[in-house]
Amino acid sequence: MALWMQISQLLPKLPNQTLNELYPDTFPIDVRHYLANWIEDQRWEDFNVDSVEQVPLAQQLLEQMLERLYDVVSHNSNVVERVKLQHISRKLSLFQSQPMHLVRMVRDILRKERLLLSQAVSQSPFSQESAPDSVNGSMQPASNRDLDALVLKVLEIQTCRQEIHRLQEELNWEKQDSEPMQGQTEMETKLPDQVTKQNRITQLEHNYQACAKVNASNKSLLCFNPYQPFFLMLSCWSTSFVKLVDKLCRGAVWLVQVLGILLKLRIGWIPVNISRFLRTIFKNHENVGELINSTAILEHNPSSKSTCATFRNMSIKKIKRADRKGSESVTEEKFALLFTAEIMITGCESACNVQMITLPVVVIVHGSQENNAMATVIWDCAFSEPNRIPFVVPERVPWSQMCEALNSKFMSEVQTNRGLDRYNLHCLAQKIFDKDVSGDLSNTPVSWAQFNKEVLPGRNFTFWQWFEGVIDLTKKCLKAYWSEGLIFGFIGKQHLHVILQNRPSGTFLLRFSDSEIGGITIAYVGPSENGGRKIQNIQPFTKKDLDSAGLGDRIRDINCISHVYPEMPKDDVFKKFYTDSRTNKTSLIKNLRFILVWKKIIIVELTVLIGWRLNHPENCCHTANKPDHS
Template structure:
């Protein structure tokens, strides 16, 4: 109802004649627009055209709904005057029952005129205070306003042409009569010097002048319409490119509205306007090659730009594996009936993608099931070709340079067809390429191939030459990408904080003692996924992706509720835990293993002081056997989640219910995690669960650590440090040889896994 809200503010500023023309009584009085505003704006009136007789049933349904809603409102209205008026309006609307398309077109034109009025400057007002009521323009109307201006201008052109035609016919009639009047040999002939002859002659001259004026006006309007069409189409092409760019960015988690219906309506309106202007050009009476050529080129560009890959193929494709993709043609309803349109797909390499003006002759890969028919869906009004079982049988790779791997080579799918549009004699070749894809032959290449895609989606420029990407990017861009990908992949609103960001920067740059701002430091592709991390057998991306996968599969709720501290370095760990009582713990992602989460906690040292212990990380496999919540319950050494939340109040909802006694008489067996000295005690049991948990908001942990203040020459943080002279701390990377389970059931279960 946004459009009517603006119009209701604008109407007091408009002349009465304008309002009456906009909402013509009794056909469609302003009361209908007011009472049914929300419903009216939710319907697709732009589809109605008088020539589309097949839409008559849809128009009739909308008309009947309108009448029914008005009658319902009348019955429910307590005001007698309003009730009678609404009933009268509903009766008047029954006049359209024989011609429902006229009703649909009328409402369509009313909405268009509203948008035009909303886009024009406010009229002069005698009272300056009225300007305060004038509505602010919203950019959401911009595209529709462009088309509406163009449509109204075309209607004006058609009206001028009709006036010229009528005047020309009147002129021809007057000339014929004049010839008979001035001929003395005719029975009714007049003397050529008579006043009547002179009067008729002057009248004919005036009509000839008016015809010329209308011809000139018609020509000028036609040129204006072509200019306006050109501008409107340029904006459409730009919006289509933006849609594709947003689709590209969606790979790394950016928001993306995939609804193509508004763009399809825009395309259909422009191709319709182009056809009307070509008709007007033929009817103008004189050839205008310049305008004819411009309209032809505009039509060609529009037809060729309306092919869109609506559902992209997977950007990492394994050979011999099935995948699907959907290509949509936005001018599907304009395709000439008869021969079906067959869309074909082929795989192209980077060099071929840079030269799409030439049809690729060399096949760099063999595709199976690479053709599909463009089919129109009357329910969704979309025309799509769906490739459901496509597969890459084999791929031919280019010569690699230096250390470049096969997972860094990018390809694309090229979709093409020959198509004929109704009203056009010449068929057109249309084509569109997919987003870049990486082709792999084994699942072990998936992670590195995904890194190539992430880098491409995150850091490529719009309108780049395929598939150029920068070699280095600022850390702020890299962190933004990691955060966006993490939150979208895990499907959480809880993103990475600045402590996580600082540790990730320390890790990728291998600068654990650097406390300054990393934002403008440049990260290279090699640092991201070519070079292994110092002392590790994996790259930064492989490690980060493993954490992301673990969180998505097993830790989503824990992370979303702020129970996991996440990415934190050992030095930072010492700083925030050094003053905490024994049993205080936090959950952090392992920085030594791919896809692991560990528990760091404060415990008593042998000399009576304190030390920080790190339990061996739990992997995806571990958490499949026993959940993180149950493992936390099992470990009696940990009692309070940092900074001071009792663990049983925080994690109670994650604990599994006690196992029910077996019906068959067997003694039930349970798994239980033991750590360190607990492993030798078979009698220890988990602490009791609190009966009345207090309110808890882990998102607001107090954070005493500031990355910029933590690690400086004046504030060193060595591996071994004293909290105070009497409480020495000894850091232990892994204090447990493993997560020992009663009766060694865990190892047995692992051997039984398929």
């Protein structure tokens, strides 16, 4: 803040045009005043305004500036200043798209301030007299002693000025007391004349001494007025030196800590069992595959201060598989890549050999194997113990760990903040354990076979294949619906019956299909044949169906459903997902044609009624959307 203290004393002497050029409307002087300390602490000169790599750093500085300005606004009791600072904050927010412009502007303003300050100092009498000395060379020891004496004299002058101020106050007080004393002379005639005169003489002597001290102090101050700019510069240097010493001390402490960590890195960096495993592999040269383009050169990145190696076009030429046991498939066989590096450190005679093993890798030959291979990798990464021997993993895990892994995978793949709730996890437990479960299942074991080896009862797919299909459908077609809570998700039919049995006709909810991989269905309350109500499920929509017509348009065209569970009108909830009605008719035609080819049983009925239903979509509910009885 030392620079701002000096420039603020210079601002009243500058013309208005110079001030307007120095502080434009996009960066008012108010920001320079309130954030002076923070602005001068930043390293603006280190920025390369033409470098794209430094844009994130500039963005971070802009956000810090806005946060500090908001703090100033919140602590300012002046309403006028608060409103003005809020307006300035909105102006500074415009730099979000181009933060480098703000960095360039602040850097130029600080340069102009230093230039103006140097010009002012050079025009003072002291700077003109000392200029030749600075050109001739460094200052001599005698000059240093003179400088020390000058600093001591400045401190003495400051003490004298404080004393002068105090004496001046006493003098004013004495003058004020002397006026009423003149009116009291008649009352004091009773006192001895000698005592009165003595008091008067004492008072006059005191006043004379005070005036003499004031005059002497004023003369001393006048002698040092020409050197005032030098004192300000000396104060600025002292402040900067104190800050530099503080930073050096912190840097020294940090350096000692880093060196201590580096010295200990070789001890306990890799667990003993894994280290032995790596040494065994490297010693025996156990190589089960041949890679192409498997070597690369370490490249240094100055901006991130790190080194990296990029393996371009690396591929597997051949692989040697182990003998499989029992029903073990190729997607359950795990491999690993062993990276070795030889690093030469300056000052060391021998090279440093570094080895690191990767997470498990599954080698497949066809895209259809990707789903099962991913299940193998997820099971290993989610449930392996720390510091294990690669790649030992438990055969069974508690249901609580499985829930955490499924929820994490779902949220990361869909890229949503809404995870699976307790009803969804309860439905998944019923699915994987194949029974109606209740109570606390946290410690109930789940085996690898239940996860992705045994098919679900009555289905031709495993639990993981079914769950991954739901993730893929939600990620590609239903992300917005899921994030806004419009999809109930995983729910068993018993739970579905409990929450919908007392709801009026037309109430519906969206749930993931139990019978089809990657499908979503609509469960709704509709009229039964005997005049009552029953819960029905519309045939699931897959990704192919939703690509031809979105879920919002399909919900709009089904008139037998009116309210989303519990009681929200569907048009209010799904209105923003509706598209043009003409586009919807085209999608309906495609959907009906698809059913005509696939469902030959209803081909005659749809052929007769297709033209009439396009003009009356409200009657298409039970024909175009066949109930899902599975």
